Amino acid sequence: MKRKATPLFFVAVLVVLFLPISAFGQQEVSGTVQDSTDAQPLPGVNIIVKGTTQGTTTDVNGIFSLSVPSLSDTLVLSFVGYRTKEVPIDGQTQLDVDLAQQIFIGGELVVVGYGTQERRQITGAVSSIDAADFVTGNVNAPSELIQGRVPGLQVTTRSGNPNDDAEIRLRGISSFGANQEPLVVVDGVGGANMDNVDPNDIASIDVLKDASASAIYGTRGSAGVILITTKSGELQEGVSVDYNAYYTYEGIENRLDVLTGDEYRELSALTDFNVADHGANTEWFKEITQPGANIVHSLALSGGTENSTFRVSGNFRDRNGIQKYTGFQEIGGRLNFTQWALDRDLRFTVQLAATNKDHNFGFTDAFKFAGIMNPTAPVQEDGFENTGGYHEQDLFNYFNPVNIIEEGTRRGETRYFNGLLRADYELSALIPNLSISAQFSLQSEDEVRRNFYSRQHRMLGGATPSARGSGLAEQFYVDRRTELFETTIHYLGDVSPDLGTEFIAGYSFSDVVDEGFNASGGDFITDNVRFNNFGFAQDFNQGEGTVGSFRSTNRLIGLFGRANLNYRGTYFVNGSLRREGSSRFGIDRKWGTFWSAGLGIEVTNLVDISFLNSLRLRSSMGKTGQDAPESGLSLQRFAPQGNFFVDGQFIQSFGPVSNANPDLKWEEKTEINIGLDFEAIQSRLVGRIDAYNSVTSDLLFEVGVPVPPNLFPTTWMNVGELETSGLELSLDFLALRGGPDGGFSWDTGVIMSLYSDTKLNEYVTEDVQYLANPGSPGLNNPDLIRIKEGEPIGQLWGPEFSRFGENGEWLFINADGDEVAYGDLNFPDDEKILGNGLPDFQLGWTNSLNFNNFDFNVFVEGVFGHQLANMFSLFYSVPKQITSYNVLQEAFDLADLTDDPRWSSRYVENADYLRIQNATLGYTIPMRAGSPINRMRVYVSGNNLYTFTGYSGVNPQVRYQDENLGQSETGTTGGSLAPGIERRIEWYTARSISVGINVNL
């Protein structure tokens, strides 16, 4: 009799684990297994008694023998590349079984949209990274696991900020108004948040790069798709336990090199610029930084019996950043549970994951002020009681960085929950090879932020040297819930021995709700309660406290299908189609159609190329889309617009916040990809090359509109066209193969990505637009970036520096090639293109060496061809600034310059860099036979070890977005149209060393 399906509760999992595996009276069965077509014996076939864990494998001659509980049992035979077969014993003791080859299954399986595919059948550009190839060391987020490992994928961890998320771009920039980051799919759940997946729980990451691979995701696939597969349990005896832990020490890798107090005085004497000498020598950066540390523990238990598998894991991270009082504590857990029933035709999957993260955000502003604060000023001084004892000065936008971090606090909590229920059912008994599945998932993300600035906080609490401020407390809550329901029907079968087919069709429905609430107020009688009781903020008594809330919803509905054809394992054709609707578009423009088609040829099946084991050609084309970034963009909406004075009192007035645009529709990207895969030298050399061209049209963007007749000066529209292309190469070479007992092995891999310019073929206007200015003091003009139809985006723009004149002034080259002073420059006629913020070339080089029990990995990453506008240097390198601010060491080289800071080509620098991103040395401790410990490895690992660069700023990494990172930034930022600007407010970068241990029981 069949065992009943196990109840689907976690508790039950444990029960299942400890079910005794009993052995009653045993019978012997033996036999042979052979290929059904050529009758060759098959060695290594897995044979299992159905409903038990008893099993064996065939020997080299395809022969097996096995004891079974009863001769009425059934044997399950499985072998890679062959169809699994169930054979009832029916009282026999000798069984000869034929296994049929399966055209589809076999070889490397790659996770693709709504399923898996064999590597050789893929016609688009897909990269797969297994856990074994992940980046190691101090890794705190899933995206860091594949940094530099995937051609065309740029993962930019911008700074030493422990609470910073990496920026991810696939194949450059394909959109500037809508989402630019790839869609993340975790275990089949699209639009998932990576932050709820611990790096330790990830089995593999697959990246769908071209339109053909990602078109099945339609709407959100145009910036690529990252598919994360988490680890799950396996059929085995007992429970497997994995424990990983490491400790990291973090130091400052790079910081602003400003003058010491003595140098400051020296420069003053040298230049005749007066400085206020307060007599001290303060190293401000030391006052706000600390050595960072990170402690990570991860424990996972996994196992499985014939009808169920499970894996539970818990992860803990306690991280302290390089700025004092910053960091986070994170605790997370994940359960993956699968239960089979009904003769393994029904599979039920439950996944639960929860993460709680407590943040201490700190103040990015403090790094800027540590750079420009007068180094002769003491940290604390008598007479500054109103600012908590901290020395302050009456200068524009100038704050003691220690006051900022000591008198203010920024806390936050983020809670993530993901739940997934999935049922897959094999309909084979009714219709062979057909299966259906349905899944429902809920993701929720709750974020709470709590900020408090005391009455002694100068920057935000209102304190001045002459009086205390009112203090300020802020809280906000944001809650985001996504419900996703998807159902698919799947057919996998061979039409004839020559033609294999796979079809999938499905329906997807997702609802997203975003809600938020915020309050802020000050004027505290006491600072003691901080943000914990707004009742103490008298602002609320006086109408000066603010309270706000919002809610927005949106819905996506998709109908999709895909077909894969495989002719004789040589020709592969596939196509997909998705019809998708988004609530965010205009009333008659909600639906879009996305498609792809691809062809692959296994050339080595047609031509005998002696030196190649395999050669595949691929070509594909497809169209993907991008959803609008916010809800309500196609509608005319009104919201409160200040107050209106009626009969002696204020009442709220209402005004427009958007214009209607019923024509707002999908942004669309069309991409062509041509690829080549090869294997040579007994498959020790594996290479892939992809070339692509993509054109994004109907770009979603907020653009200026004529104010009569429009009510609001900007409208979201579909404008313009963006084009980019590139070439990607990955090579993996097993240079040295170790012997069976260890020996020396060396595996090395290189990835290279070449990017063309990202060209703006069409734009809102044929005229030029200027964006993004440096800011105050005094540099709110001119702008740094020019946008022009027909040109690449991200053009840094300004006058060309010539030299310094005899009178200590700047000299520039004007449009006529003459040398002129600043006042004689005509803007913008005398300006020119000074650089571009997007890279041309990206390199990743991995090396994995093994010798006996030692393993050594080193990973080098480089990005080349991009420029950065160095804002800190622009503002704070000329000697004149020492009358107010500390300046960079560079000022000594400019001692004859008496002029003010001027934007020019002098501040556009090549930011090429080559970085030793990670090096790890590990030793696997030999275990005595029979030891309860299967494997134990200890390692030491360094991250961000050294950067080779000529760039003089803090961090040469690409800035895809121009954004404000601090409260005191004054420039007007240009967003995604203005890459290539390093702002004045940046975290210093960090370097870390970790020691860790991996244990498997």
Next chain:
Amino acid sequence: MFKKPYTLTSPLVLTLCAAALVAACTDLVEPVDSEVTADNFFQTDQQFVSALGDAYSALTTLGGGGAPAQLNEATTDEIIVPARGQDWSEGGFWFRINNHQWNIEEGTFNGFWQDYFSGVNNANRLIFQFESAVEAGSADPDQAATFISELQAMRAFYYFWLLDAFGNVPIVTSFADAEANPSQPCSAGPQCFDEGRREVFQFVEQELLNNIDNLDTNVQATYGRMNKYVAHMTLAKLYLNAEVYTGTPRWDDALTHLNEIINSGQYSLAANYHDNFATQNEGSPENMFIVPYDRVFLVGMQLAMMTLHYGSQNTYNFQNQPWNGWSATQKIYESVIDPEQNPGPQGEVWGTEPTASDDGLERIQGTLDDRLGNFIVGPQFTSGGARIMDSGVFSDFDRNGPPLTFTPALNDLEAVACRQCAARIGKYEFEPNIPGDNLSNDFVIYRYADVLLMKAEALWRQSPGDAEALALVNQIRTRSGVDPFGSLDANRLLAERGRELFWEQVRRQDLIRFEGVEGGETRFNDPWQFKPVSQAYRNVAPIPRDQLEVNTNLVQNPGY
């Protein structure tokens, strides 16, 4: 073996949804949760009154350093925004504005255009919404008619300023049927600019005349709103400048409307000039049209931040640090203390030149005019009485070094302007101890003193020896404690307007209107300190480049 059918709903849902038979499966109607649309607003009387407020929101930029002040003050001889070292150099923007060398890209022109056209658009939208509500029977027709008159008069007010700034601008009066790319009245090119400007003039005139009798006369209830007298004043200003706009003077028409205001008896001069600009200036009998700023409920009055030195934070115990920007010219300061220009009782006043004295500024004999309070000059102290120290001082011109002293003389306009130079704008009272950038003083748009000075000018223009004109000017002078004039001339009238209406956004209009009057000077185009002679086409602003780009039917003004 037979398999039981399982009650999985998915195949069913899949089938149905694939066929799109179930509406919920493909329902993409977009809800708006935390804002409103026109469909779900305009239900109650309070919502109508509330909606009306948006017709005034465009005025809230007047109290800051944005486009209106940049165009109407920073281009004139009373205000200067020097680049003090690097601060405020902004790639030469203020230099170009001060020196009339602006180009069509300057954001300030687009800002001005957007501010005032948003006023026009909101009025159009509200008129449409009120009319629709009357049609639908959800609004009281009489109440709606009053609101519509108020809105049409406000729309004319915005057009008056657009006329003054740009001349030939598109006239848009409909919300529902507005053209996508409206044309100016003159769209043939620069040669018909005058014709286009005349048409805008006639539109403003006609709209105000059509609605003036429906407007409220209760000046208390309509404080901060368009009422009958605000409409009269707008007409009077339109006629006073009619020669500039149309080539034909309309002095008598100006007088008609000024007399309507005077004869109504609703307004009188306040005893003290500065009461009109106090933090609590709601009680002023003189202020006719204001922006009812409040540092909490209606923000935007930022004069303290715009003009004061960074260190002045300690004088007023502000929680925010001022920006050390907007200042008065030496010329306007001298026009008050100079006995020749402004005869009156003499006494010790702050001179204009910095010295090495303890005060940092010379004390000289000069005219004691109440309106000297418009300027903040001399050594500066903390609220506790100590000298404020400016540790960033660097110019030899700041002779006293760090002790903060506002010196009316300015050494340079750009690059090496000293940090402490130029008198600061003290016109409005600065409330101490405030958080934030915003003050609560109501910003004066129209004031009764201007009515009297305008009347004096209209009379004098027609008859230079007019006794009433002289009496009116002297009425203003006497209130500030200076000697009456024995006679009037153009320079005296213009200078008196400068002293009285300093920082009231009329100087550019005045300079242009007085062009060539008595003495052949062009006034607005004349050189003054730092500023060279400028060309006459700069008397109107260029059509902003951003607007020309998005609306290809627009034509640029002559000269640009």
